[in-house]
Amino acid sequence: MKKSFNETLSRVEGRDLIIERVFNAPRELVFKAFSDSTHLANWWGPKGWTTTNYRMELFPEGVWHYCMRSTDGHESWGKSTYKEIVEPERIVYIDAFSDKDENTIANMPEMMITLSFKEYDGKTNLICRTQFESEDELNKIMEMGVVAGLTESWDCLEIHLEAAKED
Template sequence: MVENNSTTNATENEEFVITRVLDAPRELVFKVWTEAEHMQHWWGPKGLSIIVAKLDVRPGGIFHYIMRDPDGNEMWGRFTYREIAAPERIVFVNSFSDAEGNITRPPFDEPWPMEILNTVTFSELDGKTTLTLRSIPVNATKEEVLVFQSGFESMEQGYGGTFDKLAEYLAKV
């Protein structure tokens, strides 16, 4: 069960922040962020299924996945992990990719950044976990940063749906 109290806060710079309180202990929340058999059930926007091609959770490791919509259209994505501090923090760079795992341009018309640095923190109080995700473009042009900033509302909806799926999944495991 989730307390539906997501909050989002855009700082004056290009950072995107979203927080969700989950009705599950931190060790379990961390576990479902780091194991393929769990990630495939909840990662990604609502309405898309995920197939895990590779998951190697360690600094320098890769999470490579396919997002598939109900019509069978596919988009590849990947994380490159920078830091794993169980069960407190995961730091990774997220990108769109091709089937081989090479970084590719996003499938949008706007100049979206090719790499987004994400820091996910997990803190526990009274058996509930507060998950906070902070995202910021890396190696981005000024135009890409501005497009990123203009996408905060869309990102709030996308991550909100993903975290809804996470909360539903946590209630079952």
Template sequence: MSAKVEITHTFNAAREVVFKTFTQAEHLRNWWGPKGWDFTISTFEFEQGGIFHYSQKSPDGDIMWVKFIYDEISVPEKFVYTQFFSDKEGNVVRAPFHDTWPLKMQNTFTLLEHDGKTTVTMIETPVSATEEELQTFVESQDMVQEGFSGTFNHLEDYLLKKPN
């Protein structure tokens, strides 16, 4: 296993529509994150160097804060961000589910359209991780796959509602 996770999902929607659902707060708030969790956006600036800071509240009341910093944006085919778990103020904190999870991850999303359908490929890699953090990430790849697959399924359901 390598220290990266790659997930590909094809959506029955045009690339521009799929890109908007990832890059506009009014769409993200309707589908991002685990099913059944409350999702609240604190800051959303979709621009290079911009910030997406949000919280997710589980059904049992646990709250997790996450922050993205957008590294690269190429409309409508690609965006790259560095993400980390944070506190309410946006400071880097350890993942709430594992003491040796990498502090920062980089996610690269590419969107390719063919015959009116859009294939999204997401690659997640640890940033400046220790050997122990890399090992934790490698051992947790099924969890990452499952989490993003569930999120992509939420997006698929949202796209059926025909967002603009």
């Protein structure tokens, strides 16, 4: 499959959602954008949202606890537990909706996310595979607009990577 720069592709395979995009940046930099708290806070979230990382422990069983805030004051808290980190190839973590005290929100899906960073003609092909407990949970998240939200977030990542390459 020919991958074009700046196009986010998505598909569903059973209870997995796969989203991928080619970034015009070296793999090490794209990996760092996901693994360094300062980088992550500069781009994570859809347009118009800011992210504050309250805890980021990049090691197996380490926790990333963060809050995204919209310009109108809406908050969305998340808590992730890292399962595997293979620099600069892969990050695997369990992602959940949480509150400010790191308690996961009942009745909201937990997701196993695998980020794969692949070299691609001097660029990086980022593949995000999100596995859900059931197709119903996947559908719930799809109805919340996860593909559009992640596409916007990755648009912000693209801008961040261009600025980071100039530094």
